[in-house]
Amino acid sequence: MTALQSRKIKLKKKKKVKFYRLHFKLSENRKNQLDWYCKTNNTTKNKVLRGLINDFLDENCKKDTDKNVSSKNQLQLFDVDSFYDKGSAQLTMDM
Numbered sequence: 653m654t655a656l657q658s659r660k661i662k663l664k665k666k667k668k669v670k671f672y673r674l675h676f677k678l679s680e681n682r683k684n685q686l687d688w689y690c691k692t693n694n695t696t697k698n699k700v701l702r703g704l705i706n707d708f709l710d711e712n713c714k715k716d717t718d719k720n721v722s723s724k725n726q727l728q729l730f731d732v733d734s735f736y737d738k739g740s741a742q743l744t745m746d747m
Contacts, residue, residue, distance in 0.1 A: 678686070690697055 686697055686700065690700060
């Protein structure tokens, strides 16, 4: 087996990334401003818009990983809030 053949065996397929096409309208003035910005900063319209959308979504949307979602029948061992009684008695827990 040659070195080239052994290299081909080790390479894995990349996961295919899905892209979606979006359509929206801009006024002529905004389009000219976008063209001027791209020309002065040596970038493309897609990169500018993608960056703006990514920044906006990162700041304003909560991530799904923040939530601790469990199914109805799943045992919640590390849910600290459920260890405390809402009434008069309070349970203690060693951490």
